[in-house]
Amino acid sequence: xxxxNDYHRGETGGPDAKRTRFxxxxxxxxxxxxxxxxxxxxxxxxxxxxxxxxVVGHIDDPLLRNYSVTPEQFEAQLQxxxxxxxxxxxxxxxxxxxxxxxxxxxxxxxxxxxxxxxxIEHAVPVLRRLxxxxxxxxxxxxxxxxxxxxxxxxxxxxxxxDAQMLHMLHQEGWEIGSHSRRHPYLPKLEGAALRExxxxxxxxxxxxxxxxxxxxxxxxxxxxxxVRAFAxxxxxxAAFGTREHRTHPTANxxxxxxxxxxxxxxxxxxxxxxxxGPPAASRRxxxxxxxxxxxxxxxxxxxxxxxxxxxxx
Ligand SMILES: [Zn+2]
Numbered sequence: 001x002x003x004x005n006d007y008h009r010g011e012t013g014g015p016d017a018k019r020t021r022f023x024x025x026x027x028x029x030x031x032x033x034x035x036x037x038x039x040x041x042x043x044x045x046x047x048x049x050x051x052x053x054x055v056v057g058h059i060d061d062p063l064l065r066n067y068s069v070t071p072e073q074f075e076a077q078l079q080x081x082x083x084x085x086x087x088x089x090x091x092x093x094x095x096x097x098x099x100x101x102x103x104x105x106x107x108x109x110x111x112x113x114x115x116x117x118x119x120i121e122h123a124v125p126v127l128r129r130l131x132x133x134x135x136x137x138x139x140x141x142x143x144x145x146x147x148x149x150x151x152x153x154x155x156x157x158x159x160x161x162d163a164q165m166l167h168m169l170h171q172e173g174w175e176i177g178s179h180s181r182r183h184p185y186l187p188k189l190e191g192a193a194l195r196e197x198x199x200x201x202x203x204x205x206x207x208x209x210x211x212x213x214x215x216x217x218x219x220x221x222x223x224x225x226x227v228r229a230f231a232x233x234x235x236x237x238a239a240f241g242t243r244e245h246r247t248h249p250t251a252n253x254x255x256x257x258x259x260x261x262x263x264x265x266x267x268x269x270x271x272x273x274x275x276x277g278p279p280a281a282s283r284r285x286x287x288x289x290x291x292x293x294x295x296x297x298x299x300x301x302x303x304x305x306x307x308x309x310x311x312x313x
Contacts, residue, residue, distance in 0.1 A: 044085045044106040048097050049275055052111050052217070052242055052259035056126075057118040061156035066264045071122040073264070078130055080268030081108060081275060090133040091175035091215060095237055098254045108275070111135040111240065111259065113179055113217050114147060115166075117159040124172070136161070136169060137179035137217035137240075140204035149183035149219070163208045170210055177215035178202060178236070185222045194227065198234035215239065216255075228255035 055068035069077065082088075089107045097103045110127075112119060115138040127134055142148060144162030151157045161169070170176055178201040180186065186194055198216065205213050214237040218227065221242030231239045232255055239255040262271050 043276070046105055046107075047103050048089060048094055048107045048109055050094070050109045050111060050240060050257060050259040051275070052113055052240070052261045053123075054113050054261075055116050055118065055158065056112075056122040057116070059156070059158075063153070063155045064150070064158075067261070069262060069264055069266075071126060074123060075126045075130075076268045077262055077266065077271045078110075078126065078132060080272050082130070084272055084276075086275070088130075088132040090173070091135050091177075094257075095214065098238055098257075109135065111137065111177075111217065113137045114139060114183075115143075115161040115179070116147070117161050117165065119161065120165055120168075124169070128172075133173055133175075135175040135177050135215060136166075137177045137215070138166065138201075138205065139179045139181065139183045139219075140201040141181045142183075143204070143208070166205075166208065166210060175215060176205060176210050176213060177217060178205065178213045179217050180219050183219040185220050186218055186227045187222050187224045191230075194230050195234070198230055198236075202235060217259075223256060231255050 053069065053074070055064060056071055056074045057068060058070055059065055059068035078088075086106050086108045089103070089109055091109065093103070093107070094109050110132055112123070112134060115136050119136065123134070126132075138161065139147075139149070142160050143166065145160055146157045147155065147160065148157075166176055178198070180197040181201040181204065182197065184193075184197060186197065189197065202213055205211075212235065216231050216234075216236045216239040218231075218239060218241055223231075223239070223241055228239065236255070238257055240257045240259050242259050242261055260274055262274075266274065
């Protein structure tokens with residue numbers, strides 16, 4: 001991308017466009033790039049942002065509920081994002097972007113953590129209808145099992161995708177990624193255990209006849225410098241955190257790609273706002289060349305300048 005002028009002013013969107021708020025602008029200060037939009041004006045930026053979904057289905061569990069969206073809500077969220085001008089891209093496009101290939105359109109990559117079996121019934125039909133590609137991150141010790149790591153904490157037990165379902169998704173064009181072997185908080189593991197979580201989860205998928213996973217999502221979004229280095233050494237091409245667990249600018253930044261988590265509490269309008277807004281800690285990323293190639297010019301142009309609004313109406 002060529003820089004801070006690569007955005008479109010005054011985009012119009014779907015039926016909700018007029019009501020969608022632009023993130024509130026903070027006070028101007030020295031060094032800010034002078035491209036702040038007038039309040040209420042919509043802007044879309046070229047580049048890719050990544051969404052991290054978990055459950056799609058009707059879940060009442062109090063601990064899991066906010067990390068689930070109903071199929072109707074899921075479709076409404078995707079429609080709202082497409083309605084304001086976002087395109088959904090596949091994992092290969094993200095990897096190209098991480099390698100420096102410019103992404104000229106405002107784009108999103110859709111990912112699902114934990115590989116719940118309900119995706120087949122509740123997400124796949126929606127994605128087929130809309131022509132949206134996706135990535136699913138698998139806890140490989142629980143293929144065909146349950147979310148045992150959450151059940152330990154009192155969360156409702158839910159079935160996970162089995163091998164046949166993973167093959168079906170792969171044949172549909174889904175990217176099958178790793179979410180470790182047992183879903184531990186990786187920064188707490190000592191070296192041998194950490195290495196095993198990252199490498200054995202690759203070999204587990206390969207043993208099923210699936211491609212060696214290129215992508216990793218850190219369980220609980222947890223990573224640090226050592227975890228990122230192990231992920232790189234294990235052979236992944238990129239790895240994902242979540243909004244709450246961003247990294248510091250290092251050469252390993254492609255192993256800490258941030259994601260936005262759409263929640264049950266996000267109406268379509270609130271999710272559009274969350275996606276349009278820069279992450280709160282984006283200023284920490286601006287020193288990273290790798291991230292520059294991925295993130296939107298807005299993130300760098302407005303770091304420290306716009307406030308992120310993650311929830312609302
Ligand atoms: Zn997870």
